[in-house]
Amino acid sequence: MKAMAYRGPYRIRVEEKPMPTIEHPNDAIVRVTTAAICGSDLHLYHGLMPDTRVGTTFGHEFIGVVEEVGPSVQHLTRGDRVMVPFNVYCGSCYFCARGLYSNCHNVNPNATAVGGIYGYSHTCGGYDGGQAEFVRVPFADVGPTIIPDWMDSEDAVLLTDALATGYFGAQLGGIGEGDTVVVFGAGPVGLFAAKSAWLMGAGRVIVIDHLEYRLEKARVFAQAETFNFAEYDDIIVEMKKTTDYLGADVVIDAVGAEAGGSFLQQVTGTKLKLQGGSPVALNWAIDSVRKGGTVAVVGAYGPIFSAVKFGDALNKGLTLRMNQTPVKRQWPRLFEHIRNGYLKPSDIVTHRIPLEHIAEGYHMFSAKLDGCIKPLIIANPS
Amino acid sequence: MSAPTPPTPYVANKPKDIPSPAALRARIPGWGVDLDPKDRPSYPREVFDPAGTGAHWDYPEEQQEREGRERSIEHGQLTPVFGTSAPLHGVSGSIRRYAYRYGEGRAAHWLILMAGDRVDAWGAHLRSLASLRPDDPVTETGVLAEGRRHGIASRIGRGRVDVNHLWLDPVVVAGPWVAAAAGTAVVVRAIARRTRR
Ligand SMILES: [Zn+2]
Ligand SMILES: [Zn+2]
Numbered sequence: 001m002k003a004m005a006y007r008g009p010y011r012i013r014v015e016e017k018p019m020p021t022i023e024h025p026n027d028a029i030v031r032v033t034t035a036a037i038c039g040s041d042l043h044l045y046h047g048l049m050p051d052t053r054v055g056t057t058f059g060h061e062f063i064g065v066v067e068e069v070g071p072s073v074q075h076l077t078r079g080d081r082v083m084v085p086f087n088v089y090c091g092s093c094y095f096c097a098r099g100l101y102s103n104c105h106n107v108n109p110n111a112t113a114v115g116g117i118y119g120y121s122h123t124c125g126g127y128d129g130g131q132a133e134f135v136r137v138p139f140a141d142v143g144p145t146i147i148p149d150w151m152d153s154e155d156a157v158l159l160t161d162a163l164a165t166g167y168f169g170a171q172l173g174g175i176g177e178g179d180t181v182v183v184f185g186a187g188p189v190g191l192f193a194a195k196s197a198w199l200m201g202a203g204r205v206i207v208i209d210h211l212e213y214r215l216e217k218a219r220v221f222a223q224a225e226t227f228n229f230a231e232y233d234d235i236i237v238e239m240k241k242t243t244d245y246l247g248a249d250v251v252i253d254a255v256g257a258e259a260g261g262s263f264l265q266q267v268t269g270t271k272l273k274l275q276g277g278s279p280v281a282l283n284w285a286i287d288s289v290r291k292g293g294t295v296a297v298v299g300a301y302g303p304i305f306s307a308v309k310f311g312d313a314l315n316k317g318l319t320l321r322m323n324q325t326p327v328k329r330q331w332p333r334l335f336e337h338i339r340n341g342y343l344k345p346s347d348i349v350t351h352r353i354p355l356e357h358i359a360e361g362y363h364m365f366s367a368k369l370d371g372c373i374k375p376l377i378i379a380n381p382s
Numbered sequence: 383m384s385a386p387t388p389p390t391p392y393v394a395n396k397p398k399d400i401p402s403p404a405a406l407r408a409r410i411p412g413w414g415v416d417l418d419p420k421d422r423p424s425y426p427r428e429v430f431d432p433a434g435t436g437a438h439w440d441y442p443e444e445q446q447e448r449e450g451r452e453r454s455i456e457h458g459q460l461t462p463v464f465g466t467s468a469p470l471h472g473v474s475g476s477i478r479r480y481a482y483r484y485g486e487g488r489a490a491h492w493l494i495l496m497a498g499d500r501v502d503a504w505g506a507h508l509r510s511l512a513s514l515r516p517d518d519p520v521t522e523t524g525v526l527a528e529g530r531r532h533g534i535a536s537r538i539g540r541g542r543v544d545v546n547h548l549w550l551d552p553v554v555v556a557g558p559w560v561a562a563a564a565g566t567a568v569v570v571r572a573i574a575r576r577t578r579r
Contacts, residue, residue: 007510008503010551011522024445024463047503050495051478053468054506072443075436090463091437098428101435106442109453109461113486116465122452123495126465138463141436171422177414178400198410201417203400210543223410230541244390244398304492330423333416342412360531363524368542370531 003057003132004358004377009047010366012359017057020128020136025072028140030082032379034157035062035130037358037365039187040300043257044121045362049302051110051122058119059377060086061160062130063153066140075141082144083156084137085164085327088116088127091142102324107138113303115324123303131358133379145331154346155338157376158188163334163345164327165298166192166254170200172296172321173250178203182239182248182288183224184281186214188348188374189298190254194222197252199342206248208235208284213371221347239288247290255281256299257306279306286313297322351375452482474502507562519559 005015020029038061044052066080076082089096089104096104107116108125116138119129128135137144147156166189175181181197183190186209197205206225207218215226227242229235240247257279285295286309295318313320337343350373353361361375390396406413416422444462452470453460470478481494510517520526527533537545 007506007517007522011503011517011519012524013518013522023466025443047499050492050499051481052499053474054502056467072438074438088463088465089435090442091435092432092440092442096435096437097432098430099424100428106461107463109451109457109464110482111454111486112456116463122465122468126467128465128467139437139442141438168424171424174419176419177403177417178398180398180400196416198406198413199416200419200422201403201414203398203406210541212540228541230543244396246390302492303486304496305489326424333423337412337415340412340415342415359522359524360527361524363527364531367527367533367536368544369527369533369536371536372531 001133002355003128004059004355006044006052006054006056006058008054010045012045012058012362014356014358015055017132020134022068022070023136024138025070026139026141027070028066028073028076028137028144029068030062030064030084030130030135030137030144031067032059032062032064032130032132032135033381034064034153035059035132035377035379036157036160036162037131037361037375037377038161039189040120040256041362042366043300043302045366048257049121049123050304053122053126056119056121056126057128057130057132057135059129059131059135060118060120061157061162062118062135062379063147063157063160064130064135064380066144067134069140073140076144076146081147081153083147083160084118084130084144085331086117086120086161087143087324087327088118088125088138089142090139096142099326099329100323101326101328111303117324131355131377131379133355143328145328148335151335151338152346154349154376155344158345158348158374159331159334160327161325162188162348162374163192163343164330165189165325166194167196167330167334168323168325169193169252169254169296169298170196172298172323173197173252173294174319174321175200175202175250177201179249180204180206180243182206182208182251182285183218184208184251184253184285185255185299186211186218186226187254190252191218191222191348191373192343192345193252193254193298194218194224195343197250198223199337202250206239206242208239211368214373217348217373236284236287243290247288247293249290250294250296251285251289253281253285253295253297253299257301279308282306283309286316286318289316289318291316292318294319294321298325348374349376353377355379452479454482454486455484456486472505474498474505477501504562507559508566519556 003017063083089101090106093105116125181202210230218224477498484491
């Protein structure tokens with residue numbers, strides 16, 4: 001089968017790889033129809049995530065058709081159209097039993113600090129991802145869900161991470177009625193977080209980025225006020241001014257480890273890889289939230305230490321909340337919101353790229369060319 | 383003339399200038415449908431519901447162990463299910479196995495893994511040169527997208543902050559190739575010298 005394969009930082013290609021096989025009785029093999037490239041895939045692509053091995057296939061956002069099931073699979077059969085949450089999880093361990101699906105203890109021998117994620121390095125368990133024609137899906141009775149007939153397949157692929165994560169970020173903020181919510185990052189997760197903040201009753205939603213075409217999307221898609229931080233000498237001061245010198249009630253970091261805005265942090269964190277990524281966005285979040293406010297982090301950060309302004313978080317009495325998203329916990333509610341027309345996730349899709357051209361897709365997404373917000377990968381046209 | 387009211391933090395209970403719920407609802411479809419924090423899907427953070435996941439096991443069957451599957455020493459055992467995408471091999475494999483002697487709390491663990499990653503990538507480039515399908519820096523970096531996807535127009539005059547460290551990208555991308563070429567030259571020269579002797 002054809003699959004994307006990592007060849008080292010900034011280098012990938014499409015290779016002929018062996019078909020994935022049933023390695024555990026509850027595995028399924030899924031024929032991927034559509035996958036997506038995620039902003040957090042760029043951390044792998046740039047060589048920022050420890051134990052990213054040559055030859056592995058990325059892709060934790062995908063949907064497809066069940067091709068084969070293992071002997072203990074009860075809930076799926078061959079031919080089912082399924083969406084698969086990006087978390088690999090067992091459903092029964094100490095953490096899964098408490099709803100912490102992203103923190104499962106039974107699927108990632110390589111680390112205890114992070115759960116299992118498809119196509120996200122050996123640090124996240126060493127699973128091959130869905131930017132391929134076929135993928136092994138462990139715990140097929142737990143993660144995948146049959147795509148409802150009424151659901152658009154591009155909406156389904158965005159539910160596997162981006163929308164669920166944006167919504168989860170807004171939840172972590174504990175938004176109350178009338179709150180001022182600032183979202184750093186106008187990528188897919190930031191756009192969805194901004195949109196979700198309204199559903200939770202925000203009074204003001206502000207999105208910050210430096211790419212004008214993404215801010216335009218934030219205004220139109222998420223009805224947000226926008227600030228382009230490249231236009232201000234000090235975006236934090238600007239945030240204070242616009243909030244009556246209070247600061248925002250809730251700030252959501254939807255950027256993660258590749259933040260721009262500080263040359264020093266960018267070079268040490270992203271280029272030279274001396275930190276677990278550039279913590280600029282997180283530090284700006286800590287700076288621009290009000291005292292006693294909440295910072296929610298859903299941007300991806302690696303396991304290596306980062307230079308985070310912890311003293312300010314302490315002195316301001318902040319609540320910091322963060323996790324990888326337990327995706328499937330969000331689905332029933334998000335299905336309703338899509339059905340009611342409150343959310344239309346596929347509105348942010350800008351590019352559809354055949355699997356064969358995925359290297360150019362990565363470069364385009366990484367370099368933010370051509371107004372790219374969310375690229376989908378067409379693996380098996382169906 | 384009365385003095386202007388100071389901004390919020392300096393006075394008590396000054397209301398924020400926020401539109402009314404009705405105005406917000408009119409402008410934003412679905413505004414406030416998830417207003418009640420107790421009714422949000424991840425509230426409370428932990429809910430004990432082992433039956434709600436679809437799992438029909440207390441402890442899953444164990445996937446067949448591959449020879450010497452590496453694991454974090456913070457785990458009490460090999461997890462019953464794991465990925466098998468790229469088993470340890472060669473020099474990078476030894477480096478990575480060494481990293482797994484350190485716990486996840488130690489910088490050494492992660493930094494040695496990063497070193498293993500770089501050795502893995504360089505080794506793969508060198509091996510590829512001797513294969514039927516050598517690495518191709520043009521197609522594999524996707525750099526042709528610069529021409530096909532408005533590489534210049536996407537950057538110039540747009541105030542992007544990432545443009546100021548763009549010059550580093552060629553160094554990061556070409557660096558390993560230059561290093562590999564230099565290494566090859568040194569080895570070739572050494573062999574040539576030895577055979578001349
Ligand atoms: Zn993702
Ligand atoms: Zn579990």
